[in-house]
Amino acid sequence: MNIIMFSTDQKMWNMESDVRKRIIGYGKLVDQLHVIIYTQRGVKREKEKIGDNVCIYPTKTRFKISYFFDAYKIGKNIINKNQKNNQWIITTQDPFETGLIGSCIARKYKLPLIIQAHTDFLSLEFKKESLKNRIRVAMARKTIPRASRIRVVSERIKQSIQKKYGIKESAIVVLPIYVDSTKRCDRNEIKKEFGSDIFKVMMASRITKEKNIKLAIDAISLVKGKHSNIRLLIVGDGPERESLERYVEERGLKKNIIFIEWTNNLTPYYCAADALLLTSNYEGYGRTPIEALSLGTPVIMTDVGCAGWIVKHDENGLISPVKNTEVLSGNIRELIENKEQYNRLVNNTKTSIKNLSSKEEFLNQMKALFDFKEATRVDKV
Structure with a gap:
């Protein structure tokens, strides 16, 4: 199983960040993990191998609008150079910009697409905050129905997506980010x-x-x-x-x-x-x-x-x-x-x-999330 992930999280270049450690952990679940991250040209970011089978790629985008084309090109090159590995899955950080890129790559190569939602983008407050957020909600309207599976981090988001798009419950996986709840103090x-x-x-x-x-x-x-x-x-x-x-x-x-x-x-x-x-x-x-x-x-x-x-x-x-x-x-x-x-x-x-997932349980749930036989689209009720 090989994963291409589209992201905007700059913390992946920080060796001490939780997100970098989390991505390295995800790498242990798959054969290859390639993470393509939006970065601006001029910012010192380079392709880096952060795990045995995990690479992160900067887009080095000159204008924000060209992020789509830069990320798409990198993703296409990765697949074309690894054609012997035919079991590819595309996943995106959100149903917005990264979701749009991921859905295009998935459609071109007929690959499974997992769209992740880490924020409550259907909240009225999200839409009210800015024009950019309203455009993002419009993007989600296009990308969500193209997904093979949707991963959300809370029941709240799951319920709002079901209500808005009429998607079957079985197509949405509630999987919060792992939080270490074993720390103790006096x-x-x-x-x-x-x-x-x-x-x-x-x-x-x-x-x-x-x-x-x-x-x-x-x-x-x-x-x-x-x-x-x-x-x-x-x-x-x-x-x-x-x-x-x-x-x-x-x-x-x-x-x-x-x-x-x-x-x-x-x-x-x-x-x-x-x-x-x-x-x-x-x-x-x-x-x-x-x-x-x-x-x-x-x-x-x-x-x-x-x-x-x-x-x-x-x-x-x-x-x-x-x-x-x-x-x-x-x-x-x-x-x-x-x-x-x-x-x-x-x-x-x-x-x-006490019923929250342990780290081992969380990683097993992530592995199950990526378990696909073929590309499909989410079923609607």
Whole structure:
């Protein structure tokens, strides 16, 4: 079995990144894995062999519109040079740009096509965010019906695709990204180190528009009036960080809200925090809530991604509507003021994720995802 994957993830060139390690792991499931990644010309990226049978290829695209042609050409060359290997499968990171390229290659060579969806692209908030996103939804309308199989990372996305496109349940595989839930820490010791008299809420993400971190800042501002001992730790970087730091200063919240540079080791922060906060307008899955729950930290989040599926309201976390400052701030206050409820949520955290796949189970599920006899299209109801 040989795989060609189309992606836009630049982290594959970072030797320490989780995505690179994940791709190397996928390579162990197949004979060859070739990953074609959108890159701009002038950025130092070269074809690299990152595993015994795993290669990553930069497109070195001059203009974004030519990404399609650059990636298509690389994919075609790989297949033509390896014609003896006739069992090829095409997979794409998304149903948008990469989905369009993958569907064209798959159609040309009559190959199975697996389209993956890592974000909730049928969410109203996704479409409202930008013209680019609305164009992407239009692309998905073309690519999704061409797929042989669709892999999604949450039940939420599966249900929205079924409803929108009328695709049979059997054609959609729910397979979240593997999250290591085996890490452990001494929460009491770490809490002492960070200060036990302060209620600490943490966030960990790219600081981008769709993460709506401004909502978190506004909620903390409301909570602070009654609970001046609250702290929000925002671990991350991104294009919105500078403007949000100014916003925090303007609101007089510098004592209560602290920005911290991104780190790959989030365990000490999860263990120090009294709660994890996620305020996204939309999410595919949300790995930070899973990581937090595995370390005994309850979750306060908007109704996106794994909310209602893994994070359950008043069981291991509290869920609020998207963009609703009043409900969100009320949920934070509730955890501060109601110790009995807080302790109950903490006690439920680890049991709520005990059915998640182990690494070995996840890799077996990925292998099954790629198991095809022939190219077909998804069946509709």
